Amino acid sequence: MLDSRFVRENVEEVRAALKKRGYDFPLQEFLALDEKRIRLLRETEELRNRRNVVSEEIGRKKREKTDAAPELEEMKGVSEKIKSLEEGLRAVEDETKGLLLTIPNIPHESVPSGRDETENIEVRKWGEPGTFGFEPLNHWDIGERLGIIDFDRASKIAGARFAVMKGAGAKLERSLMNFMLENNTANGYTEIFPPILVNRESMTGTGQLPKFEAELFRITDPEFYLIPTAEVPVTNIHRDEILKETDLPVYYTAYTPCFRREAGSYGKDTRGLIRQHQFNKVEMVKFVRPEDSFEELEKLTANAEEILQKLGLPYRVVALCSGDLGFSSAKTYDLEVWLPGQNKYREISSCSNFMDFQARRANIRFKREGKKGTEFVHTLNGSGLAIGRTLVAVLENYQQQDGSVIIPEALRPYMGSERIA
RNA sequence: GGAGAGGUGGCUGAGCGGUUGAAAGCGACGGUCUUGAAAAUCGUUGUGGGGGCAACCCCACCGUGAGUUCGAAUCUCACCCUCUCCGCCA
Numbered sequence: 001m002l003d004s005r006f007v008r009e010n011v012e013e014v015r016a017a018l019k020k021r022g023y024d025f026p027l028q029e030f031l032a033l034d035e036k037r038i039r040l041l042r043e044t045e046e047l048r049n050r051r052n053v054v055s056e057e058i059g060r061k062k063r064e065k066t067d068a069a070p071e072l073e074e075m076k077g078v079s080e081k082i083k084s085l086e087e088g089l090r091a092v093e094d095e096t097k098g099l100l101l102t103i104p105n106i107p108h109e110s111v112p113s114g115r116d117e118t119e120n121i122e123v124r125k126w127g128e129p130g131t132f133g134f135e136p137l138n139h140w141d142i143g144e145r146l147g148i149i150d151f152d153r154a155s156k157i158a159g160a161r162f163a164v165m166k167g168a169g170a171k172l173e174r175s176l177m178n179f180m181l182e183n184n185t186a187n188g189y190t191e192i193f194p195p196i197l198v199n200r201e202s203m204t205g206t207g208q209l210p211k212f213e214a215e216l217f218r219i220t221d222p223e224f225y226l227i228p229t230a231e232v233p234v235t236n237i238h239r240d241e242i243l244k245e246t247d248l249p250v251y252y253t254a255y256t257p258c259f260r261r262e263a264g265s266y267g268k269d270t271r272g273l274i275r276q277h278q279f280n281k282v283e284m285v286k287f288v289r290p291e292d293s294f295e296e297l298e299k300l301t302a303n304a305e306e307i308l309q310k311l312g313l314p315y316r317v318v319a320l321c322s323g324d325l326g327f328s329s330a331k332t333y334d335l336e337v338w339l340p341g342q343n344k345y346r347e348i349s350s351c352s353n354f355m356d357f358q359a360r361r362a363n364i365r366f367k368r369e370g371k372k373g374t375e376f377v378h379t380l381n382g383s384g385l386a387i388g389r390t391l392v393a394v395l396e397n398y399q400q401q402d403g404s405v406i407i408p409e410a411l412r413p414y415m416g417s418e419r420i421a
Numbered sequence: 422g423g424a425g426a427g428g429u430g431g432c433u434g435a436g437c438g439g440u441u442g443a444a445a446g447c448g449a450c451g452g453u454c455u456u457g458a459a460a461a462u463c464g465u466u467g468u469g470g471g472g473g474c475a476a477c478c479c480c481a482c483c484g485u486g487a488g489u490u491c492g493a494a495u496c497u498c499a500c501c502c503u504c505u506c507c508g509c510c511a
Contacts, residue, residue: 041471045480052480055492059439068491075491242431242468365468374468 001100001361008034017106020113020322025103033096040089047082051075101204102211105357107322108294108331114321120334121321126305127314129338134401136340139392140272142399143169146420149273160270161262161277163388168420172394172407173280175414176387177255180282180307184384187303189253189284194233196256197224202236205362207328207354217259217277226259230283231381235358238287242374243366249288249296253384256281273388274346280387286380287364290356293378294331297353301333304349304384310410313393314338316345330355333382337389341396348389351382 007014007030015025054071061068112121143149148169154162165173185191203209203225208216217226227233234254243250258281269275284303288296301317308315320332329352336345359365359376366377398406404421412418 038471041480045471048481049479051491056440058491062439072491079491244431 001097001357002103002106003356003360004034004096004100007100014106018104020107020111021104021325022115022323023104026099030096030099033092033099037089037092037096040085040092044082044085044089047078047085051078051082054078098210101361104327105325105330105354107325108353108355110294111325111331112319112321113323115323116321117324119321120324121319123317123319123333125314125316126309127312127338129314129340130397132340132399132401136396136399138272138341139339139395142341142395142403142405143273145403146405148172148420151271158277161275163273163276168415168417169391171415172391172411172420173387175411176390176394177280177282178414179310179411180384180387180390181253181255183307183310184253184282184284184303187251187306189251189303192230192234192237192252192254194230194237194254194256196227196233196259198227198233198236199224202232202239202362205236205239206232206358207361208232211327214263215261217261227256228260229258229381229383230254230256230281231285234283234285235364235379235381236362238364238377239362241364243287243364243377245289245366245368248366248377249286249292252285254283254285255387256283273392276388279389282384282387284382284384287366287377288380289366290375290378293353293355293380296378297331297333297351297380300380300382301335301351304335304351304382307385307390308335308337308348311390311394311408312410313390313397313408315348326350326352328352328354328357330357335383335385337393339393339396340399346389348393349383349385352380354379354381 002014011027011031015027018025054075058068058071058075061071112119114120137145140149140151144151146168148165148167150164150166151162154164157164181191197219200209200223203216208225208228216228218224219226233256234252237252238250258279260277260279262275262277265275273279284300286296286300305315305317315335315337318334318336320326320329320334325332332350332352334347335349335351337348338344339346355378356376358379364377364379365374367374394408394411395405398408400406402421404419407415407418407420
């Protein structure tokens, strides 16, 4: 959420910045609401002040046994008047907040301008796509051939966009999860295992709601949302809290299943593990001081890259352009891993700095040593990494001509074997 | 699911419907004392919003929302959450 005062005082800059995203800021609507809000607020406060003053006067007269009839007469109906003013005020405030909640974050100045993903900028590349003496297979062919991924049974059990992992496939999934968590905790992240059903407030705090309801699984009675990423519960750990400056930075890492409707992606990645309704992911989340957040984004991205490097998977880092930026993000790097089966780089991690956008929504603040008042923290998060897609990358990059798959060095202690055959 | 208890400031914990934004204690910060520290002692110590060049003034907030009242932390109702016991259960 943007700061309404900041928006009010910098309308043109805000509009220009959001235009870079292709977002048309409803300037007139906002300013009209804001003006109305201030007017109602002053009127309400004035009347409340009158009520307080006179009520106190009545109290004193009653104690002194003097006649308070004139004051009581004056106060007749004042409460009603205040009530209706308050109602109007709240309606305007709700409307303003509702509007602000649907406005995306302002892209950071370092974000390249662009319309869509075709205008993202490659920042760096690591590793060389391997050469095969044969036509490399898709991971679903590898997986089915090895009997470690079963899509047919999954569709019987649940439906499309689900998978059953079996034997070495299931173990590989678990090995990746453990490997990633241990790598992240070694980098100073505290391990978290959060709820994966959350309430509306949490979804609003990180920005999924109110705008992206259609992308979420929801259960009713009682109402809960299934998390689309661990970012949601983990960031909301500190919702409505004031942290001490000395607590910062806070680093968390969490493994969770993630659930996404994938509405509107019919026909995209229909085969294989790339796009599932349920997938596993290890996430990293940071709470930092505002002046540190961009340096922290670089470190966060490096932490995610480290995992790919240790697995020996070729990848590239892409800076998302303004038009491709997620709703809540001020700046995002995507990590794209090389997939020989598809002969292209595919997203495997997304590392973002949200600055104070989520912190304002979720009311996560901190207090500086010896300074009055509070400030919003900056929040960041990044996948470290999407486990299913990493498994895909391992299968495709380490496949052998004989159909077997070599286990990367770093995973062998977890797998207890060198090869899936 | 059944029965009961409770939700007040960073924490503990008071609070006859009328200077209670809220006693007291702890903690924290500052001063005095001390070679230094401790102890002692004095003082300060919530958040958000509106106004003012400023000193400062005003409004709101005692789980949430309604209600009663000139006036609610205090009374009424609903809801939420936490805890205890019973039942059920991975």
